Amino acid sequence: MIILVKETAARKVRTLLDFSKEDLLERIKDDNGYHEGICCRNPNTIIRVFFDYDWDKEGLEDLMERLCREMQCEKTDWAISCGTREGKVSYHILSKKFCMSINNLQAFQRRLYKDHKCIDFTVLQVSITDETECAFLRLPNQSKDGVNKSAPPMRILQGELSDFLVTDIEGLIVK
Numbered sequence: 817m818i819i820l821v822k823e824t825a826a827r828k829v830r831t832l833l834d835f836s837k838e839d840l841l842e843r844i845k846d847d848n849g850y851h852e853g854i855c856c857r858n859p860n861t862i863i864r865v866f867f868d869y870d871w872d873k874e875g876l877e878d879l880m881e882r883l884c885r886e887m888q889c890e891k892t893d894w895a896i897s898c899g900t901r902e903g904k905v906s907y908h909i910l911s912k913k914f915c916m917s918i919n920n921l922q923a924f925q926r927r928l929y930k931d932h933k934c935i936d937f938t939v940l941q942v943s944i945t946d947e948t949e950c951a952f953l954r955l956p957n958q959s960k961d962g963v964n965k966s967a968p969p970m971r972i973l974q975g976e977l978s979d980f981l982v983t984d985i986e987g988l989i990v991k
Contacts, residue, residue, distance in 0.1 A: 817834065817835055817836070817837060817840050817852060817853075817981065817983055817984070818832055818833075818834055818852070818853030818855065818950060818983075819832065819833050819834070819835055819840065819850050819851070819852060819853060819955075820832055820850070820851040820852075820853055820952045820962065820963070821833050821848065821849065821850060821962055822963075823962065823963045823964065824964065825964045827946075830948060832853060832948065832950075837978075837981065840955075840981070841977050841978060841981075844955045844956060844957050844958060844977060845957060845977070846957065847957055847958055847959050847961070847969045848962065849958055849959050849960065849961035849962025849963065850954075850955050850958045850962065851952040851953060851954045851955065851958070851962065851963065852952065852953050852955055852981065852982050852983065853948065853950040853951075853952055853983075854918075854940065854950055854951040854952070854953065854982050854983060855949060855950050855983075856918055856940060856942045856949055856950060856951050857949040858918075859917065859918045859919040859922075860917045860918070860919060861917065861918050862915050862916065862917055862985055862990060863915060863917075863918060863921065863982050863983055863985065864911055864914075864915050864981070864983070864984065864985055864988060865887070865910070865914045865915060865916055865921060865924075865991065866908065866909065866910040866911065866921075866953065866982055867879070867883075867908070867909040867910075867925065867928075867935055868906075868907075868908060868935070868936040868939045868953065869905075869906070869907040869908070869909055869934050869935060869936070870904070870905055870906055870907075871905055871933070871934045872905060872933070872934045873900065873905045875932060875934050876907060876934075878932070879909075879928070879932045879934070879935070880894065880909070882931070882932065883909070883928075886924075886928075887911070887913075887914055887991070889911075889913055889914070892974070893911065893912050893913045893914075894909055894910065894911060894912065894974065895909070895910045895911075895912055895972070895974055895975025895979035895980055896908070896909050896910075896972075896973045896974040896975065897956045897970040897971060897972050897973060897975075897980060898970065898971055898973050899954065899967055899968055899969070899970040899971070901967060901968055904967070905934070906967070906970075908953065908970060910979060910980055910982065911988070912975060912979045913988060913989055914988055914989050914990075914991045915985040915988040915989070915990055915991070916991045920991070921940065922940050925937035939951055939953060953982055954967075954970055955970070955980055955981075956969075956970045956971070956972045956977060956980045957969050957970065957971070957977075958970060
């Protein structure tokens with residue numbers, strides 16, 4: 817798995833490492849500031865369904881109800897981590913059950929954004945000048961220290977560490 821371990825403030829220089837799933841799960845028990853790399857070069861790549869939810873804590877329950885209705889699943893089928901701090905709401909919501917192509921996930925996120933403005937659908941948008949062609953999502957128990965930003969570690973509210981690996985789709989149902 818591609819992991820962003822360090823990046824300059826201007827995002828010009830990045831340090832990426834490749835870990836096995838087992839090694840990564842062991843490493844993210846402690847805060848190393850790790851972010852998982854999602855290679856966006858091929859929009860048909862299958863990844864775990866996920867949402868980066870920001871700005872309005874009050875709408876989180878509405879979004880969860882909508883996700884369950886749209887995906888025909890239960891709230892327990894979602895892993896949720898929280899990095900909320902003073903002045904900033906931040907949740908990562910990942911499916912324990914479903915995966916889909918990057919293209920389909922982007923379309924799904926944009927469609928839901930119409931009613932749920934707190935979804936950050938830009939996570940999977942990669943700059944044309946980005947040599948890595950990767951999007952990055954902060955892993956549980958990880959702060960933003962590696963990317964020169966101030967934010968506490970994402971704490972798990974629901975799910976297991978392995979439920980938060982976006983590129984680990986083994987055993988998931990393709991939607």
